[in-house]
Amino acid sequence: MSLWWEKSGLRFECAACGRCCGGEPGTVTVTEAERAAISAELNISIDTFEDTYMVRKDGVMTLREEENYDCIFIERNSKRCGIYRVRPLQCRLFPFWPSVLKNKDAWDFYAALCPGMNKGKLYPPELLKKFLELPSARRL
Numbered sequence: 001m002s003l004w005w006e007k008s009g010l011r012f013e014c015a016a017c018g019r020c021c022g023g024e025p026g027t028v029t030v031t032e033a034e035r036a037a038i039s040a041e042l043n044i045s046i047d048t049f050e051d052t053y054m055v056r057k058d059g060v061m062t063l064r065e066e067e068n069y070d071c072i073f074i075e076r077n078s079k080r081c082g083i084y085r086v087r088p089l090q091c092r093l094f095p096f097w098p099s100v101l102k103n104k105d106a107w108d109f110y111a112a113l114c115p116g117m118n119k120g121k122l123y124p125p126e127l128l129k130k131f132l133e134l135p136s137a138r139r140l
C-alpha cells in the first residue's frame with residue numbers, strides 16, 4: 001500500500017490551542033498502564049480514578065467530558081492538559097494515529113480543525129512508519 005507521505009513525510013507542530021481536546025463528543029481510551037500512571041500522578045487509587053474521571057460510552061471506558069465536550073482534564077481558561085506529563089498515548093500521538101496516517105481524507109479532515117498540522121516540524125517517513133507499527137497504537 002502506498003501512502004501519500006511516504007516520500008515527503010508530514011509536518012506538524014502543536015499550537016497548544018486545545019481544540020483536539022474538546023468541543024465535540026469524543027472517546028479517549030486509557031490502558032491499564034496509563035490508568036496506573038495517571039492515578040499515581042493524581043495521588044489517588046486506580047478505582048477512584050476510574051470512578052471519578054472515566055465513564056462507559058458506546059461499550060468502552062473513556063475519559064469523562066464536560067457539558068461542552070471538553071475533556072475533563074482540560075483547564076478551561078488556559079486550555080492546558082492537567083495530566084500532560086502522563087497523558088494517554090491516544091493524546092500523545094495525535095495526529096499520527098494509524099487511522100489518520102492510512103487515510104488522506106482523514107488527515108485533511110483533522111487538518112481543517114488542527115492549526116498545527118501541515119506546518120512546523122517535519123516528521124520523516126521512517127518515523128511515521130514507526131508510529132504505524134506501534135502495537136499499542138493499533139486501536140487508534
Ligand code: SF4
Pocket residue numbers: 013014015016017018019020021094095113114115116117
Ligand atoms: S488541535 Fe492541533 S494545534 Fe490544537 S492542541 Fe490539538 S494538536 Fe495542538
